[in-house]
Amino acid sequence: MLSIFAIPSALTYYLGRMVNNQKHGWSVWGTMCILFVAGAIVCWSAEAAGNPIAHSIGVDAAGGNMEGKEVRFGIFNTALFATITTDASCGAVNAMHDSFTPMGGFVPLFNIELGEIVFGGVGSGLYGMILFVVLAVFIAGLMVGRTPEYLGKKIESYDVKVAAIAILLMAFSILGFSGWAVLTPWGQAGTNNAGPHGLTEILYAFSSCTGNNGSAFAGLTATPTNNDPHYNITLAFATLIGRYGMMIPVMALAGSLARKKLVASGAGTFPVSGTLFIILLIGTILLVGALTFLPALTLTPILEHFLMLNGKLF
Helix, strand or coil: CHHHHHHHHHHHHHHHHHCCCHHHHHHHHHHHHHHHHHHHHHHHHHHHHCCHHHHHHCCCCCCCCCCCECCCCHHHHHHHHHHHHHHCCCCCCCECHHHCCHHHHHHHHHHHHCCCCCCCCCCCHHHHHHHHHHHHHHHHHHHHCCCCEECCEECCHHHHHHHHHHHHHHHHHHHHHHHHHHCCHHHHHCCCCCHHHHHHHHHHHHHHHHCCCCCCCCCCCCCCCCCCCHHHHHHHHHHHHHHHHCHHHHHHHHHHHHHCCCCCCCCCCCCCCCHHHHHHHHHHHHHHHHHHHHHHHHHHHHHHHHHHHCCCCC
16 A cells, blocks of 8 residues: 555655655645645544444444455545555456445545645646646736736746646546436446446446546446447547547646746745645545536435434445
8 A cells, every 4th residue: 555655645745756846746745745644534434333224133233334344444544545656547346346335435436526736646647737827826816917827937828727627537437427327227237336336336437447547346347248239349448548648738738837937036926835725625635526516426325324323224
């Protein structure tokens, strides 16, 4: 687990060295760390609380949800591993995410849908976070009524557009393919569960492939008994869009920033380090993630959680 985070964590320090602003690198690292810890706590809390229906019949009297988990790892290490491997694009699992409680499964799903920017994917976590940094700086510029700047480079409409395109490409792939699968017989045939849990299986599959994660919810059968190729083909296209489609606007943003001349910082320049910047960056990440995926998440783990509290399982 430490090794999975070692390189992407070091890249934030490298960022600070390269732009001659070490505080900025530490602020980006701090943002990632806060989001990681919050996700791990939510996942662990949900799994430790277990299923109230199982509580009522004494199935998990020892405490917590152990379904799909190995006893040698236990609940905390399982929740921690699930959080880490979906913050990064590792794809390894040490338990069946399909057996997690609804909110326990919500965390790895949401981690991937944010773009695996919390320390991040293989070679891609940092540039995914930089997209959100550009958006955060742009929002800060709107607040103070002046052209936003990032590390001495003015952020203009082109930069914001390409950053938005990269984020929208991921949303288009995940939500578009998931919506298609839900409405078709081949999509419904692959689910192992009914209701919101079955929809979570579909959403997780396209989220994982788009995010280049590789983990599965362990409930969806991508090749049903009739060997229908639809899932194989659509999941392959989701991987193509998520891995290579996003690189094009990111490289366009890099080229745009490289061409710009440095401008001197002034009294109105928003600092890209410190507590205020971290709060704004976290807010931007959660706001964009909420606006993009909250409707789908409301119909999947969140709905299933409230149905579970009312005694209904899937």
